[in-house]
Amino acid sequence: MTASPDVLATSLNAIKSSQARQRPVVMITYTADGPPRVCVPDIGELRVIDGRLLRVAIWPDSPTAADLDRGVPVLLIVPASPDVHLIRATARRLTGAAMVWAHFDLTITSARIATRGTAPAPFTQPARPSDEPAPSGEVLTSVRQKRLVRMLS
Numbered sequence: 001m002t003a004s005p006d007v008l009a010t011s012l013n014a015i016k017s018s019q020a021r022q023r024p025v026v027m028i029t030y031t032a033d034g035p036p037r038v039c040v041p042d043i044g045e046l047r048v049i050d051g052r053l054l055r056v057a058i059w060p061d062s063p064t065a066a067d068l069d070r071g072v073p074v075l076l077i078v079p080a081s082p083d084v085h086l087i088r089a090t091a092r093r094l095t096g097a098a099m100v101w102a103h104f105d106l107t108i109t110s111a112r113i114a115t116r117g118t119a120p121a122p123f124t125q126p127a128r129p130s131d132e133p134a135p136s137g138e139v140l141t142s143v144r145q146k147r148l149v150r151m152l153s
Contacts, residue, residue, distance in 0.1 A: 011087050011111040012048050014080035026077040027056065029067035039064040045101075052108045054089065060102035068104050069093055076106075077114075084114040 015025060025046055030036040045057045054076075058065050068074070068091040078085040089106035097103040 007085075007113060008051070008108070008111045010080075010083075010113075011078060011085040011108075012051070014078045014083075014085050015046065015048055015054065015076075015087075017080065023079045025079075027064070028075045028077070029064055029072050030075070031067065031070070031072050037063050037067055049105070054106040054108065055094075055103060056091075056106060057097070057101040057103050060100065065102045065104075068102075073109075074106055085111060086114050087111045 017023075024040045027039045027041060027046075028036050029039070039058060039062070041056055041058065047055050049055050058068075071090070074089045074091055076085075076087040076089065078087060087108055088110045089108050091104045091106050094103040094105060
């Protein structure tokens with residue numbers, strides 16, 4: 001896992017306090033062949049279980065649940081004034097979930113505080129040599145990703 005103990009503790013506290021202050025935590029799943037999916041868990045649907053484990057409850061037939069079942073990485077964007085925390089995790093569905101919700105354990109793989117003026121890593125495109133033209137589909141995806149990043153900022 002890549003995170004200093006201080007950053008991880010601060011990130012977990014940001015999740016705990018975001019529910020009390022009603023600051024939304026944004027959960028993004030993404031795959032190589034599709035657009036990012038945004039999910040905003042409501043108060044009580046995202047909980048800290050221990051120092052590296054979170055639990056989220058989401059609608060079982062949602063696109064996000066389908067992504068998590070496929071094992072795609074998860075990015076949590078957690079606002080905690082004056083910082084924004086970026087937490088990456090892997091998901092595992094829990095069996096026998098209560099009620100109609102799909103419950104997933106999210107194991108934190110990294111946590112960091114976002115640098116002002118930068119986009120979260122899943123939305124950045126690698127630099128392309130100037131002599132190699134970008135395929136038109138990739139440019140369109142890049143424009144969509146930049147709009148999403150602006151909306152989330």
